[in-house]
Amino acid sequence: MSNSKLYKGSLTTIILKLLNENDKMYGYEITQRVKELTKGELKITEGALYPALHKLEAEGLLDVEVAKVDNRLRKYYKLTESGTKETVNKLEELAEYIKTMQALVNPKLA
Template sequence: MYSSQLLKGTYQTVILKLLNENKRMYGYEISQRVKEESKGEIQLPEGSLYPILHKMTEEGFLKMEKVNIGRRVRRYYSITTAGTSEAVVRMEELERFMSTMKLLMQPNTGTA
């Protein structure tokens, strides 16, 4: 697993990507999908997930729909048009960042 400090800035991008690929998901489903797709290397704890979902809903990137399941209410999240645009921007930014980090992590073979 990775440190929470390292992952903190990527959670929103991961959520946008998942919701861009899936019609709608509820919180637990999102956290489980992250765990599955990362082979357990990344876990998105509820204490982090729900505040992020709430913030992204307020920002207009997600919309939330309440569905009654028996006696329980399940909150489903789906991506908005603005969220889809934001997903593209953030995924491109993350790709550039990872490429830059790869360059920085290579052994320095030049002269200083």
């Protein structure tokens, strides 16, 4: 995902936020979008992405819809109602995390 360990635990937040902006997306599309938005800084590996998507689906935060495009399978994911709520929570947690870490590494600004 990056040589930095800080991203550990961030994947769910990233997925939910992208789906919050894009209505529906499929797995491969998510990996490409992340690479693009972060200018290559962050690459989501499949081994992390697919289990994460399946877990979010199992938790009822995502709905899935299978499609066939160019004779190839695609699984479109979209937020459920509780998925939308959870997205808000996750974004608040991210903002809080950043604030807390800045208090720790830059206490002069706190």
